[in-house]
Amino acid sequence: MTNEKQLWTHEIMDALEGKIDLFEVAEIKLSYSAKVKASMRPCVCGSREVYGVLSKTWDRDRIEFVEDFKVMLLSRANRMLGIVTIS
Numbered sequence: 227m228t229n230e231k232q233l234w235t236h237e238i239m240d241a242l243e244g245k246i247d248l249f250e251v252a253e254i255k256l257s258y259s260a261k262v263k264a265s266m267r268p269c270v271c272g273s274r275e276v277y278g279v280l281s282k283t284w285d286r287d288r289i290e291f292v293e294d295f296k297v298m299l300l301s302r303a304n305r306m307l308g309i310v311t312i313s
Contacts, residue, residue, distance in 0.1 A: 260307070267305040283309055
């Protein structure tokens with residue numbers, strides 16, 4: 227038997243004997259840390275304010291012939307966390 231096959235067989239035997247938990251899944255952690263205080267972030271409380279902020283992010287020369295998709299990220303208090311261009 228080759229070393230790889232022996233290692234693979236050993237791992238299967240460990241799993242069957244309960245030494246390895248086959249239902250354990252790796253976790254991914256996503257975190258956000260702000261560089262601006264929450265009180266300093268702009269608050270958008272209505273559609274006009276959202277329009278005003280988003281319109282500043284578009285290139286006026288391209289807006290009529292290029293389709294963009296943007297997402298405005300807000301806190302629970304409607305304070306702007308950022309704007310992301312998806313496409």
